[in-house]
Amino acid sequence: MKNTFLRVFLVVLFSNMVVVAIGLGVVDFVQDKDQVSADVLGDVGVDLVSIYEKSGTSELQAQARIYEQQLQGSIYIYQENGRPLLRPLPRNFREQSALDSEADSEASQAAADARRSQFIQVIGASNTQYLLVFRPQDNSDEVSPWVISLLSLLGLLVSSAILAYWLMGPLLKLQKITRSFGQGDMTARVDSRLVKRNDAIGNLAREFNEMAGRIETLLSSKERLLRDVSHELRTPLARIEVALTIAEDKQGQEAQQNYLDRIRNELHELDELIGQVLTLSRLEAASMQKEQMDLQSWLSDIVEDVQFESQLKGITITKTGSSPKALHGDPVQLRHSVENVLRNACFYSGEGSTVQVEVSEVDRRAIISIKDNGPGVADEMLEKIFHAFFRSSSARESNSGGFGVGLTIAKRIIQAHNGEIQAFNRPEGGLEVKFCLPIS
Structure with a gap:
């Protein structure tokens, strides 16, 4: 039974790991899908560069805020000489603690996961090159991937063990009841909690109880029949022996006595056989x-x-x-x-x-x-x-x-x-x- 539990545990654990792996893949796929398409960012970059070249930095900043609200992220634009047109990318989010709340919010957005950042090259007038960096908002607190992996593994182990025991627990109870029944306890039955289950285990428990009841009835009927028949046979045997004794008292020939002796011997053997059958029918472990x-x-x-x-x-x-x-x-x-x-x-x-x-x-x-x-x-x-x-x-x-x-x-x-x-x-x-x- 321990080997069975281990097998069920491993099957459940493997199934959970497959489900979790598929879930992580779907999440990663959805996250990739949440990124802004390169075409949209290209159009935004062309529009912002055009505004900058025509109207200057103030108009560029105003239009950039509008796009940031629409795209839910932060936009950074650099000229080909490396000068930022809006604001520079923060080197470290912790270094922005002295900034005002708005700048702090922007720095927090800029410190988002670099893996999700997008880079678009934009060509302005006179073939001037610009670099647009877009970082989507990420309001979730950063957690170490190792911590997430360990917690996920721990959750898988615990859930797999609980599910395996949930499956094997009723079978262990059924095994215990079956062993008791097989050792001669005809009153052994599965408890009502298992019988009331509306699944395959509940059906098995109900069928076991019905089978045990039928077997108990059959055995009781067989033993009762053997006892009744044996007792009923002994009654006429006793009367025959009385008649035989009377016949022996009145016998007159030696040949007749030989027949009477033979009848008595057969009666004694039959009585002994009935006694052995009665003994055989009563021999059960519970009677010892x-x-x-x-x-x-x-x-x-x-x-x-x-x-x-x-x-x-x-x-x-x-x-x-x-x-x-x-x-x-x-x-x-x-x-x-x-x-x-x-x-x-x-x-x-x-x-x-x-x-x-x-x-x-x-x-x-x-x-x-x-x-x-x-x-x-x-x-x-x-x-x-x-x-x-x-x-x-x-x-x-x-x-x-x-x-x-x-x-x-x-x-x-x-x-x-x-x-x-x-x-x-x-x-x-x-x-x-x-x-x-x-x-x-």
Whole structure:
């Protein structure tokens, strides 16, 4: 986002500089156009020289004042020997402070910008040459061009920064709201100040709020449907189990008992599946009860419990690594996640095998790796095993009795902690499942 702000700032700054350059060019062009044309000044010069040669200096001065009022400037006429006919050009305006007000005014006009002064050569009688100098009025105070340039640059920088922030500010707010919404806050909405804008940003804010509302409604409906269906399914299951118990009390044949046992097992599996679906539907980041937990002690308890369950198969679970010491998370939900993967590792490893649990810390992230010696998973299925109700062919062939929901629940729990879970086939055989959790 900082790069985007810089790009917008540079684009706005360049645009402003182009506009200012064009404006200065237009002003300079207009100023040049404000100058009196050479033809007009030539006619004025011929007329004034003619008056001087016929009537003398007094008539020349009177007529020169008339022309100065018409042309809005000061007229100076010199003979070819350098003698001024009206008044000499002042060498320095500051030297005229002792003059009277009229002379001071004329000197001020004469001290105008020399770049705008015009010079006309006039030929009088007997080929006598005269020089007419015309300087237009300039009542503005002189300011250093460097000061003007610095002030203009400062104004461009400030205006460009304000305009860039005005454009990027709403986008930064939208980014913040979008991030919150993506992290599970379904109530995140753009504030009303942006929504009320009558531009593209306002349209984007309104469409985001509408989209967020629809997504929240859809998710709420999905979760409510899963809960309702699961609860409704459990009601007839309970009645079937009661009827099954009565039937077992009245059974008389061994074959009949086998069928009843099979029905009970299927009922228990169906009840377990419904429980897992309910758990899956409730797993959101907002539902986690996070706290500071002793990672090593917590993980040792899990290893000890699963080791106790697997002792009849002769499976050994080893735990290595002593860092990190602490982790911020939901100990109950994280236990479900790690325990599920560890039980799977023990199941697929077979009797007399060893399952390794390794703990480490990399870049402020806790890494928990569970390695087994089982048959592994086909490479193209490593991502799919975390999908709901997916089981690899080896899992089906081994008659594990699972539903393909455990790893999905584990992944959902880890994602709710802003972590990752991945599976790899080990080069020496077996599967490695790695948990990556941020340490806060």
